[in-house]
Amino acid sequence: MKITGLTILKVPPSWVWVRIDTDRGISGLGEPYLEDHPEVVIAEVKRLEPLLIGEDPTQVERLWRKMYESGNGYRGGPVKMSAISGIDMALWDITGKAYGVPVHKLLGGPYQDRIKVYRACHDEPPYTVEPGMPYRPGPLAALTGTGAGEGASAQERMARSAETLAEWGFKCLKLHFGPSDSLAVAADLEDIVACVESVRRTVGRSIDIAVDIHNTHMSRALSLVKRMEPSGLLFVEEPLPLERIDLLRRVTESTPIPIAAGERWMGKWAFREALEAGAARG
Structure with missing residues (x-):
């Protein structure tokens, strides 16, 4: 062949x-x-x-x-x-x-026959890809143009989005945040924690919540994971810049929350570096 x-x-x-x-x-x-x-x-x-x-x-x-x-x-x-x-x-x-x-x-056979699925949750109404949409080489957020909920706080908008997704039947949500990598900006940390707490109050404890903080600064990551512990998170994703595999262990050892990383690591060698640095925790 x-x-x-x-x-x-x-x-x-x-x-x-x-x-x-x-x-x-x-x-x-x-x-x-x-x-x-x-x-x-x-x-x-x-x-x-x-x-x-x-x-x-x-x-x-x-x-x-x-x-x-x-x-x-x-x-x-x-x-x-x-x-x-x-x-x-x-x-x-x-x-x-x-x-x-x-x-x-x-590849060795199945490990399990069911897997937990999460749905991304933002501070905007959930969207679906509609039939007939054109192909464009741009980010999806720029194409959907969702701006509903303007006037409401970020906490209210994200809680409303989470409530809709729970009504759709999702049992696990991942909240997305893009916190600044600058140490000069601290106020947004309060907003992020408030959003997480708002979603938890809205959906209760029967729905799992994960949080993606998208590669922020070390001190901000340490502060966020500690302050989000009471919300009982499934995991926190990408707490550090993708190049700082060497520092990831400090985050994993600072919190009982599982830490997810590696989405933007390219090739097996970055994962070996993480294992050798003791950044992975079973």
């Missing part, structure tokens, strides 16, 4: 998929997506395509290495790794279909 071509599929409003076709009629799908940077990842997928044409798609590890080592010594980086990631998914998809088994069988 040989790879015959790659096709980019642009999915509204701004998502990207790649389909890999073969001479056996088996195709695989993957998602080579980098948030808010779809077009540059598409360009990288197209750059990698000639390396794959005529190759056996079931030789997944060899092709991964071939793509990773291409580019005159420039390895890694978010654009290249996102492109490789989507292609890698599609190769595994083809391999599973070729052998007639789900991909999880090739």
Whole structure:
């Protein structure tokens, strides 16, 4: 079986998929997506395509290495790794279909048959992607134009959003905040904690709440996680800048709240660094 071509599929409003076709009629799908940077990842997928044409798609590890080592010594980086990631998914998809088994069988079998799903929650009305939306290479927030609730406080707007999502049936919510990375701004910490407390009062204790503070400063992260402990959070995500793996242990050891990190780490080596630094906690 040989790879015959790659096709980019642009999915509204701004998502990207790649389909890999073969001479056996088996195709695989993957998602080579980098948030808010779809077009540059598409360009990288197209750059990698000639390396794959005529190759056996079931030789997944060899092709991964071939793509990773291409580019005159420039390895890694978010654009290249996102492109490789989507292609890698599609190769595994083809391999599973070729052998007639789900991909999880090739990776050691299922660990569990159910998984908790959360819904992102912001201080704006929840939205859904409507049929017929055009594809655009911009962030979803800029496309939806949701500005309802103006005049209400951030706490009220976020609580209202959480209440709607709970009515939709979601049992876990992740609250998103973009706190400043400047030490000169402290007032927004009070607002963040107030929003979390407001949501907890609104949905009660039967719904899990996680919080994403999007890579803030160390002192701010330490302050936030400590002040949010009474709200009984499922986890706090991305407390530090993605480059500061070396400092993550100080956050994990400062709080009983589980800390989630690694969303923007590219490749296995960053995770090894985190393990070696003692940043991960079971």
